Amino acid sequence: MNIPRSALGLVLATVLVGVAGCASGGEPTSEAPPAETSAAAETTAESTPEETGSAEESSEPASEAPSESASEAPSEEAPAEEIVITIRNFEYEMPETVPAGAEITVVNEDTAPHTVTTTETEDFDAIVQGGETTTFTAPSEAGEYSFFCTYHPNMTGTLVVSSDG
Secondary structure, three states, X not given: OOOOHHHHHHHHHHHHHHHHHHHHOOOHHXXXXXXXXXXXXXXXXXXXXXXXXXXXXXXXXHHHHHHHHHHHHHHHHHHHHOEEXXXXXXXXXXXXXXXXXXXXXXEEOOOOOXXXXXXXXXXXXXXXXXXXXXXXXXXXXXXXXXXXXOOOOOOEEEEEEEOOO
Protein backbone atom coordinates (compact mmCIF):
# COMPACT_ATOMS: atom_id res chain seq x y z
CA MET A 1 0.00 0.00 0.00
CA ASN A 2 1.47 3.33 -1.11
CA ILE A 3 0.35 6.45 0.81
CA PRO A 4 1.40 9.75 -0.74
CA ARG A 5 3.77 11.74 1.46
CA SER A 6 1.52 14.80 1.36
CA ALA A 7 -1.38 12.79 2.81
CA LEU A 8 0.86 11.28 5.48
CA GLY A 9 2.14 14.76 6.38
CA LEU A 10 -1.43 16.07 6.63
CA VAL A 11 -2.45 13.20 8.93
CA LEU A 12 0.62 13.76 11.12
CA ALA A 13 -0.03 17.50 11.27
CA THR A 14 -3.67 16.91 12.25
CA VAL A 15 -2.67 14.50 15.03
CA LEU A 16 -0.03 16.85 16.40
CA VAL A 17 -2.39 19.82 16.37
CA GLY A 18 -4.99 17.73 18.18
CA VAL A 19 -2.45 16.67 20.83
CA ALA A 20 -1.17 20.24 21.19
CA GLY A 21 -4.74 21.47 21.51
CA CYS A 22 -5.38 19.00 24.35
CA ALA A 23 -2.20 19.96 26.16
CA SER A 24 -2.70 23.71 25.91
CA GLY A 25 -6.42 23.63 26.64
CA GLY A 26 -7.11 25.90 23.65
CA GLU A 27 -9.16 25.33 20.52
CA PRO A 28 -6.59 25.56 17.70
CA THR A 29 -8.93 24.28 14.96
CA SER A 30 -11.30 27.23 15.29
CA GLU A 31 -8.60 29.87 15.82
CA ALA A 32 -5.91 28.94 13.29
CA PRO A 33 -6.46 28.68 9.52
CA PRO A 34 -5.27 25.47 7.83
CA ALA A 35 -2.04 27.04 6.52
CA GLU A 36 -1.04 28.13 10.03
CA THR A 37 -2.03 24.74 11.40
CA SER A 38 0.79 23.13 9.43
CA ALA A 39 3.29 25.65 10.82
CA ALA A 40 1.91 25.07 14.31
CA ALA A 41 2.25 21.34 13.78
CA GLU A 42 5.89 21.71 12.80
CA THR A 43 6.56 23.87 15.89
CA THR A 44 4.72 21.38 18.06
CA ALA A 45 6.71 18.52 16.54
CA GLU A 46 9.91 20.17 17.77
CA SER A 47 8.64 20.42 21.35
CA THR A 48 6.39 17.78 22.86
CA PRO A 49 3.26 18.78 24.80
CA GLU A 50 5.03 17.77 28.03
CA GLU A 51 7.87 20.17 27.25
CA THR A 52 5.40 22.91 26.35
CA GLY A 53 3.56 22.42 29.66
CA SER A 54 6.76 22.42 31.70
CA ALA A 55 8.03 25.50 29.88
CA GLU A 56 4.83 27.33 30.75
CA GLU A 57 5.11 26.28 34.39
CA SER A 58 8.79 27.21 34.68
CA SER A 59 8.31 30.56 32.93
CA GLU A 60 6.78 32.03 36.07
CA PRO A 61 9.76 33.61 37.84
CA ALA A 62 7.43 35.65 40.04
CA SER A 63 6.22 32.51 41.83
CA GLU A 64 9.77 31.27 42.37
CA ALA A 65 11.16 34.52 43.76
CA PRO A 66 8.56 34.93 46.53
CA SER A 67 8.94 31.31 47.61
CA GLU A 68 12.70 31.81 48.00
CA SER A 69 12.32 35.00 49.97
CA ALA A 70 9.42 33.55 51.93
CA SER A 71 11.47 30.50 52.85
CA GLU A 72 14.42 32.67 53.85
CA ALA A 73 12.43 35.06 56.02
CA PRO A 74 10.82 32.50 58.36
CA SER A 75 14.07 30.55 58.78
CA GLU A 76 15.79 33.76 59.90
CA GLU A 77 12.97 34.74 62.25
CA ALA A 78 11.96 31.31 63.59
CA PRO A 79 14.95 30.76 65.90
CA ALA A 80 14.56 34.23 67.41
CA GLU A 81 10.79 34.01 67.90
CA GLU A 82 9.85 30.37 68.35
CA ILE A 83 11.10 28.64 71.45
CA VAL A 84 10.71 24.88 71.34
CA ILE A 85 11.04 22.09 73.87
CA THR A 86 11.14 18.77 72.02
CA ILE A 87 10.33 15.52 73.78
CA ARG A 88 12.04 12.60 72.09
CA ASN A 89 12.82 9.14 73.47
CA PHE A 90 11.46 10.15 76.89
CA GLU A 91 13.91 13.05 77.19
CA TYR A 92 13.51 16.84 77.02
CA GLU A 93 15.54 18.74 74.41
CA MET A 94 15.57 22.37 75.51
CA PRO A 95 16.96 25.78 74.75
CA GLU A 96 19.61 27.00 77.21
CA THR A 97 17.48 29.96 78.28
CA VAL A 98 14.12 31.51 77.43
CA PRO A 99 12.97 35.11 77.84
CA ALA A 100 10.57 35.88 80.68
CA GLY A 101 6.95 35.63 79.54
CA ALA A 102 7.85 33.97 76.21
CA GLU A 103 5.51 31.52 74.54
CA ILE A 104 7.08 28.07 74.49
CA THR A 105 6.07 25.33 72.06
CA VAL A 106 6.27 21.74 73.31
CA VAL A 107 6.61 19.12 70.56
CA ASN A 108 6.08 15.53 71.65
CA GLU A 109 7.76 13.19 69.16
CA ASP A 110 7.06 10.15 71.34
CA THR A 111 3.86 8.12 71.10
CA ALA A 112 3.22 8.35 74.86
CA PRO A 113 1.70 11.46 76.45
CA HIS A 114 4.00 13.72 78.50
CA THR A 115 3.85 16.87 80.59
CA VAL A 116 6.14 19.78 81.37
CA THR A 117 5.11 20.48 84.97
CA THR A 118 6.92 22.66 87.51
CA THR A 119 7.85 20.87 90.70
CA GLU A 120 7.91 23.62 93.33
CA THR A 121 5.44 26.18 92.00
CA GLU A 122 2.38 26.21 89.80
CA ASP A 123 3.95 28.35 87.07
CA PHE A 124 3.32 25.93 84.21
CA ASP A 125 1.82 22.53 83.51
CA ALA A 126 1.78 21.71 79.81
CA ILE A 127 0.18 18.41 78.84
CA VAL A 128 0.95 17.09 75.36
CA GLN A 129 -0.35 13.86 73.83
CA GLY A 130 1.88 11.58 71.77
CA GLY A 131 2.73 13.05 68.38
CA GLU A 132 1.11 16.37 69.27
CA THR A 133 2.19 19.94 70.03
CA THR A 134 1.08 22.42 72.69
CA THR A 135 2.23 25.77 74.05
CA PHE A 136 2.62 27.44 77.42
CA THR A 137 3.91 30.76 78.69
CA ALA A 138 7.21 30.97 80.53
CA PRO A 139 7.11 32.56 83.98
CA SER A 140 7.37 36.36 84.01
CA GLU A 141 10.18 36.32 86.61
CA ALA A 142 13.74 35.30 85.80
CA GLY A 143 15.03 32.17 87.49
CA GLU A 144 15.47 28.43 87.23
CA TYR A 145 12.30 26.36 87.23
CA SER A 146 12.63 22.61 87.79
CA PHE A 147 10.02 20.50 86.04
CA PHE A 148 9.13 16.87 85.38
CA CYS A 149 6.67 14.69 83.49
CA THR A 150 3.75 13.68 85.72
CA TYR A 151 3.32 10.48 83.68
CA HIS A 152 7.04 9.61 83.84
CA PRO A 153 8.57 11.16 86.99
CA ASN A 154 12.08 10.08 85.95
CA MET A 155 11.86 12.66 83.12
CA THR A 156 13.13 15.94 84.55
CA GLY A 157 14.53 19.23 83.34
CA THR A 158 15.14 22.85 84.27
CA LEU A 159 13.71 25.84 82.45
CA VAL A 160 16.09 28.79 82.77
CA VAL A 161 14.17 32.05 82.38
CA SER A 162 16.21 35.17 81.63
CA SER A 163 15.15 38.72 82.40
CA ASP A 164 15.71 39.94 78.82
CA GLY A 165 12.33 39.41 77.20
